[in-house]
Amino acid sequence: MIYLDHAAATPLDPKVLAAMMPYFSDDFFNPSAPYAPAIMVRRSYDAAKDTIGRAIGARGDDIIITAGATESINLAFSSIGGHVVTANIEHHAVLAAVKNFEHTIVEADSRAVVSAESIRQAIRPDTRLVSIALANNEVGTIQPLRDIAEVIKKERNARLARGDHTPIYLHSDASQGVGQLDVNVARLGVDLLTLNAAKVYGPKQVGLLWSAPFVELKPYIVGGGQERGIRSGTENVAGTIGFAKAMELASEHRGFESKRLMKLRDTMQKTLTDAFAKAVLSGHQRHRLAGHLHISFPGIDAERVLFGLENRGVLVATGSACAANKGTRSHVLNAIGLASEVADGSLRITLGHLSTDENCQQAAAIIIEEVTKEYARVGR
Amino acid sequence: MIYLDHAAATPLDPKVLAAMMPYFSDDFFNPSAPYAPAIMVRRSYDAAKDTIGRAIGARGDDIIITAGATESINLAFSSIGGHVVTANIEHHAVLAAVKNFEHTIVEADSRAVVSAESIRQAIRPDTRLVSIALANNEVGTIQPLRDIAEVIKKERNARLARGDHTPIYLHSDASQGVGQLDVNVARLGVDLLTLNAAKVYGPKQVGLLWSAPFVELKPYIVGGGQERGIRSGTENVAGTIGFAKAMELASEHRGFESKRLMKLRDTMQKTLTDAFAKAVLSGHQRHRLAGHLHISFPGIDAERVLFGLENRGVLVATGSACAANKGTRSHVLNAIGLASEVADGSLRITLGHLSTDENCQQAAAIIIEEVTKEYARVGR
Numbered sequence: 001m002i003y004l005d006h007a008a009a010t011p012l013d014p015k016v017l018a019a020m021m022p023y024f025s026d027d028f029f030n031p032s033a034p035y036a037p038a039i040m041v042r043r044s045y046d047a048a049k050d051t052i053g054r055a056i057g058a059r060g061d062d063i064i065i066t067a068g069a070t071e072s073i074n075l076a077f078s079s080i081g082g083h084v085v086t087a088n089i090e091h092h093a094v095l096a097a098v099k100n101f102e103h104t105i106v107e108a109d110s111r112a113v114v115s116a117e118s119i120r121q122a123i124r125p126d127t128r129l130v131s132i133a134l135a136n137n138e139v140g141t142i143q144p145l146r147d148i149a150e151v152i153k154k155e156r157n158a159r160l161a162r163g164d165h166t167p168i169y170l171h172s173d174a175s176q177g178v179g180q181l182d183v184n185v186a187r188l189g190v191d192l193l194t195l196n197a198a199k200v201y202g203p204k205q206v207g208l209l210w211s212a213p214f215v216e217l218k219p220y221i222v223g224g225g226q227e228r229g230i231r232s233g234t235e236n237v238a239g240t241i242g243f244a245k246a247m248e249l250a251s252e253h254r255g256f257e258s259k260r261l262m263k264l265r266d267t268m269q270k271t272l273t274d275a276f277a278k279a280v281l282s283g284h285q286r287h288r289l290a291g292h293l294h295i296s297f298p299g300i301d302a303e304r305v306l307f308g309l310e311n312r313g314v315l316v317a318t319g320s321a322c323a324a325n326k327g328t329r330s331h332v333l334n335a336i337g338l339a340s341e342v343a344d345g346s347l348r349i350t351l352g353h354l355s356t357d358e359n360c361q362q363a364a365a366i367i368i369e370e371v372t373k374e375y376a377r378v379g380r
Numbered sequence: 381m382i383y384l385d386h387a388a389a390t391p392l393d394p395k396v397l398a399a400m401m402p403y404f405s406d407d408f409f410n411p412s413a414p415y416a417p418a419i420m421v422r423r424s425y426d427a428a429k430d431t432i433g434r435a436i437g438a439r440g441d442d443i444i445i446t447a448g449a450t451e452s453i454n455l456a457f458s459s460i461g462g463h464v465v466t467a468n469i470e471h472h473a474v475l476a477a478v479k480n481f482e483h484t485i486v487e488a489d490s491r492a493v494v495s496a497e498s499i500r501q502a503i504r505p506d507t508r509l510v511s512i513a514l515a516n517n518e519v520g521t522i523q524p525l526r527d528i529a530e531v532i533k534k535e536r537n538a539r540l541a542r543g544d545h546t547p548i549y550l551h552s553d554a555s556q557g558v559g560q561l562d563v564n565v566a567r568l569g570v571d572l573l574t575l576n577a578a579k580v581y582g583p584k585q586v587g588l589l590w591s592a593p594f595v596e597l598k599p600y601i602v603g604g605g606q607e608r609g610i611r612s613g614t615e616n617v618a619g620t621i622g623f624a625k626a627m628e629l630a631s632e633h634r635g636f637e638s639k640r641l642m643k644l645r646d647t648m649q650k651t652l653t654d655a656f657a658k659a660v661l662s663g664h665q666r667h668r669l670a671g672h673l674h675i676s677f678p679g680i681d682a683e684r685v686l687f688g689l690e691n692r693g694v695l696v697a698t699g700s701a702c703a704a705n706k707g708t709r710s711h712v713l714n715a716i717g718l719a720s721e722v723a724d725g726s727l728r729i730t731l732g733h734l735s736t737d738e739n740c741q742q743a744a745a746i747i748i749e750e751v752t753k754e755y756a757r758v759g760r
Contacts, residue, residue, distance in 0.1 A: 005413060012408060074602060318414065
């Protein structure tokens with residue numbers, strides 16, 4: 001099996017699982033219980049949040065652990081509210097959350113870039129939140145988040161200058177970037193940040209919302225008052241310990257790993273585009289996640305190729321896993337203006353820990369055979 | 381170490397962990413991905429929901445997996461809304477969720493029983509939801525849920541008879557009962573049910589909301605549209621598989637285990653009340669969870685006893701873990717009218733898988749010594 005869908009799910013790193021194991025059995029205590037073994041669990045939990053904090057240049061205290069990125073996004077939106085600005089290539093979680101608020105959706109360009117200028121134009125005097133993912137999960141484009149942060153800073157200063165205290169914050173879902181990019185909240189210039197452990201070789205259904213100390217969050221899931229009263233429910237101790245280990249490993253290996261993946265990706269890209277002159281690459285070709293290769297073969301049915309590849313042990317995606325499952329065309333590919341003939345022939349190939357020189361070469365050869373077969377079938 | 385706080389947290393059953401393990405590593409795929417290995421994961425996930433369903437006499441399709449009981453309760457309340465009726469001894473999650481709606485809070489009696497009659501009196505023509513936990517998490521009283529269900533059925537029929545189609549539903553958080561009681565949705569007569577894997581030797585931050593097919597749930601966490609669109613976010617595959625195993629084991633062993641725990645509990649209760657004539661037992665003495673023993677030693681400081689016990693390796697609680705952590709007196713003990721002198725001398729002892737004849741005897745002897753020491757210290 002050659003797994004080329006790391007953007008959809010990642011296997012738990014064995015070191016992550018090893019870190020989690022004691023908290024399933026020996027250290028199972030409720031971190032809110034008053035006796036010493038439970039207090040030790042509470043300390044390990046808080047230390048894990050500090051570790052995650054260090055990885056993103058933040059304090060553990062400013063992190064709310066959630067059940068994944070989707071809940072984190074819902075919490076961010078429900079906390080800030082007001083008029084919201086986002087882009088038409090955002091993840092379904094953002095596009096669904098935005099519907100509960102007055103909103104403006106800006107259009108990304110053909111490379112899936114959301115320009116700071118488009119955000120500037122969309123901001124209104126009552127805009128409180130701008131939400132742009134660090135990197136697009138389908139085509140891999142990395143957004144000019146620092147430029148967008150500058151626009152927001154200017155707007156904030158302009159408001160203050162005229163005595164208007166309406167806050168405006170920048171939120172970013174950096175789930176897809178965290179293993180390959182420097183995700184430092186200060187350097188990115190964000191006020192709220194969403195991360196997902198499951199995208200970085202950590203456990204599923206574990207994520208976080210970081211917010212700057214001056215941002216006031218409002219409880220979304222209410223109850224026992226855990227996570228500073230913002231997110232109730234007995235803490236996911238094992239999951240958070242695993243998340244911390246995953247973040248630690250990501251920080252440690254990011255430099256090496258992103259270079260390695262980029263080399264593998266570029267080689268595969270060259271092999272495939274050399275084989276098919278009409279292949280179309282999507283996403284920004286320079287500002288793109290190292291492991292991402294979004295390639296379309298106009299005129300063929302990617303679904304058929306996907307099943308052909310699967311029969312030969314190569315696992316790729318045609319769109320994001322959520323969209324693919326619903327059998328609808330990807331809203332991202334629509335947004336960047338891919339003709340339907342091109343969009344329908346798209347493969348999303350995402351490399352990661354399971355990718356090697358050898359299996360990428362093998363995969364490229366198999367993809368060429370399967371696409372050639374499909375082109376022959378449709379007589380093109 | 382002798383663990384007597386099973387109501388706060390339970391260790392993962394080794395069989396549960398074994399069931400989860402493959403889904404951390406080999407079968408890590410996103411269940412929404414389109415290739416066969418992911419489809420197999422989807423099938424295992426759905427089968428796990430069916431297994432959970434069977435344990436409660438329901439269909440897997442009517443179950444929404446959540447990140448624990450608290451989220452499940454929030455989802456139930458936000459879905460149904462309207463005027464809500466609950467009781468003053470309910471869990472913090474219910475008492476917090478109820479604040480977002482018009483509500484009436486009925487008073488439990490001195491044994492922590494919520495009578496069907498008190499519910500009947502609180503129901504208004506616009507009441508849509510009644511939420512009563514199957515068993516109280518502090519004193520262990522089991523509620524007359526079937527009687528309450530009868531009251532609701534009568535109200536529903538009366539409404540229909542006068543052409544009023546305002547729905548009224550019964551929700552119950554059965555998290556504390558599931559390992560020891562028959563939790564069958566039809567026999568309980570509930571329309572919505574909350575469960576928590578962490579209370580039944582399953583993983584933390586995994587729970588569910590079951591609802592009858594005629595109940596319309598509304599999405600609370602929005603996004604990719606998982607769980608029939610009601611609860612978005614990549615599914616917690618390993619957690620749900622573990623939950624299913626835990627429920628299966630609970631169903632299998634419940635008869636034997638509840639008898640075993642009741643015997644251990646009754647013996648401990650007798651030993652302690654024989655030693656201290658002034659000890660006060662709380663909760664209904666017959667309709668009570670088999671493993672629950674809530675006992676107060678008037679005039680002593682339970683916190684001091686708790687630390688004395690902890691030094692000798694015996695772990696008990698003074699109230700629910702959430703409340704204990706905040707250093708406030710338990711709202712349940714207030715609600716059932718315990719004098720503060722009695723309430724402040726309370727220990728919550730909850731037995732479970734880790735309890736044996738031997739360690740319960742040992743624990744009882746140590747508790748007697750520590751309580752005696754404390755009575756001596758305060759000169760009583």
